[in-house]
Amino acid sequence: MKCCCEDNGTAHSGIKGILVGPRSNTGRNQVIERCDACERFDSDEAAAIHYATARGGTVRYSKCRNRLRVLWSPRHEQKRRM
Numbered sequence: 001m002k003c004c005c006e007d008n009g010t011a012h013s014g015i016k017g018i019l020v021g022p023r024s025n026t027g028r029n030q031v032i033e034r035c036d037a038c039e040r041f042d043s044d045e046a047a048a049i050h051y052a053t054a055r056g057g058t059v060r061y062s063k064c065r066n067r068l069r070v071l072w073s074p075r076h077e078q079k080r081r082m
Contacts, residue, residue, distance in 0.1 A: 005035035015054060016040060018047045020072075029060070029071040044070045 005011070005019055013020040013032075017040025021031030032048035034041040041047040048059045048070040057074045 003035060003038040005038060013051065015051060018051050020051075024071075029062075029073050032059075032070050032072045048072055 003016065005013075006016055010022065011019040017035050017038055019033045019035055021033065023030055032051050033044045034047035041050065045059075052059045052072055055072075055074075057072055060071045060073060062069045062071055
């Protein structure tokens with residue numbers, strides 16, 4: 001049976017058990033949450049770490065409205081000067 005986190009839509013991440021929120025105002029960070037329906041991961045943090053491992057990038061934390069949010073940022077390679 002297919003879980004709701006596997007349905008295409010705005011929160012679809014491509015990885016079962018992980019939901020991705022919309023990009024922040026800067027366009028870099030995204031909120032990562034575990035799917036509460038299938039509970040494949042123990043916490044939002046575990047889901048974000050798995051997502052960062054699969055997609056690359058870094059996991060950061062932000063407090064928003066008295067709730068800790070887990071953010072994912074893609075890796076940006078530094079330009080080399082020649």
